Amino acid sequence: MTFSARGLRRTLAPDAVPGAHALHTRIVAKIVDAVGAMKGPAAAASLRASGLEALHTVLDPLDVGPLRDRVLDCLREDLLRFAARIGRTVLGWHDDFYIDDYLILRVNFPYAVARAADGAAENPGIGRLSPSVRAAAAARRVRDPRYDPRGYHRNHPPAAWAHGPHVDSWTGHSKDGINVWWAISDVPADAGMVLYPSVTPTDVACDPRSLYVRSGYALPPPVFVPLAAGELLVFDPELLHGTHLNVSAQTRVAVSLRLNERRPAFDPDCFYAREFWRRASDVVAGRGTVLHLKREEHLAARASAPARPPAAAPTVTVTAGDDATAVALGPASLLAEGERFTAAMGDRRVLVLRTPSGVHAFDAACPHYGIDLSDGGAEGETLACPGCAVGFDVRTGGSSSPCLTLTTYPVREADGTLYLDLVP
Ligand code: FES
Ligand SMILES: [Fe+2]
Known part of the structure; x- marks a missing residue:
């Protein structure tokens, strides 16, 4: 089964990708083990009995960062190999391709819990790079004085942030990627991704203060994406998408992977870029080489202006x-x-x-x-x-x-x- 990449949005059952069941089981087990190591055996037993959806009952939002370290450091190469398998078997990419080294473990506590989090707790959508390139990434960090995520989120603690509608190239991702959004817990509609599949970057413009869509563009009703644990959403991240604020009563856990069929190139209008990539051939061969694709050397052509200006309601x-x-x-x-x-x-x-x-x-x-x-x-x-x-x-x-x-x-x-x- 292969898909055409542009405009793609497909939900896959866990058995659509070889090895998905086994890796999903390992991710859940690793999260439970990490909770046990951090909070004790009673917490792990409680989570085992209640499911990952109850993660907020055994972890504080401040614990989510250390949980990420434990899980992603341990499963990094398995997740990258899984991404390589998706490229080959689902997307039908036979030549060598690229996989983003930045792996995201998304942990969204219910809003009612997350909004009371300590301000130092991590944003739910944070990931991790390979340890070997973290210092290089930190040295490349740049700021745009216009970008003000705290202002957009009205001073909510980062643990309670939800992504507004965007396309990924606005936020430093490569122009022609494919995203894999893998539900590790059950993900109800009111805690999942939302898509606006009829909206492309030529229809709307980015607000540099938030890197989300500028106000004044009338959006269609969102398409909700509820997923059962283990299901995968594979989609073109240049379709407008965002996060439904988690107004459910359960924690949502997901893993995000990103693949690029060609050498990644970045939007020149975004002030930063996701610069660290792996080749699928290296991943499969067990080589840990991480490519540093510097933003300034890998810029895509500038997008044409949106076809229509914002047209707010009268x-x-x-x-x-x-x-x-x-x-x-x-x-x-x-x-x-x-x-x-x-x-x-x-x-x-x-x-x-x-x-x-x-x-x-x-x-x-x-x-x-x-x-x-x-x-x-x-x-x-x-x-x-x-x-x-x-x-x-x-x-x-x-x-x-x-x-x-x-x-x-x-x-x-x-x-x-x-x-x-x-x-x-
Ligand atoms: S701004 Fe978040 S629900 Fe309206
Ligand atoms: Fe996104």
Whole structure:
């Protein structure tokens, strides 16, 4: 079975790749052993009984970094060989190809737990390079003064961060890679990856402050990717994708691998690059050679500008006196089903949206990171946040997380005019 790489997104059962079952079992066992070594045999026994989904009950977010060290240092070469097998047997790459030396063990605790983490706990999406190149990578670290992930994440601790929509070349990855996202625990839809498969880099632009999509681009509703433990998602990371904030009650554990059919090349608009790579032939032969592909010597052609500029939902400026309890928004007939606009009243921005059940209004800033909800895709009565894909019921403001609720406002229709009551 082979796939064409561009635009690819396929979920594979564990038996689609030779050796996947056995390696998955070893990864789970290694995580349990590492927990035992760090927290004692009772913690390991509890995890064995409850599954990796209960990892947050036996580990503090601060323990996730040391867990990564133990697991990835031990299984690194096995994971790289597994990636080589995917290239050969799934992707059908017969010539030599490249595998990213940066292996990621993704550990996302439930949001309700992670948001209380110590600020020193690692980001859920952090990986590890081979020990032999860590010093060289540290020496190559560069900064862009515009890049401000803490600002984007509204000062949440890094352990609670979730990726906004992006394509991987915006974040220093090679231009023509293929990603393997391997569910080690069960991954429910409200803790998994989300894809926007109809959106490519030519449709949207990157915000250099976050390296995620700029605000103002209307996104379609996200496609959710629930996976059973052991299943793999193989996809083209130049399709827009992101992370659903883990609003489930369970820890999500996944491994990410990256393959490149050709020599990696990097987006010249990204200030850094993932520069350390292995050749599949070296991996298979047991050679530990890590190539250092310096960003400045491996730049891809600059992408053409997005085909369309951002087109935010229209904004209506509404003047409300200090004591006003309601304001007129305009003729009700101007807002057809599925349409929306933002009512701007001084500092307050309220999103007004007509769904099948009627007209609804709520604060336009997501209660999580403050992302502008007017860019989010709606389906029925649910509006998906364009930041981390949490779905809000526009009738109630509720989401599947008790931590995240929209502030809603009553909307009335009288004599063909829409009125917004300003008392939530
Ligand atoms: S910004 Fe994260 S759910 Fe809205
Ligand atoms: Fe990504």
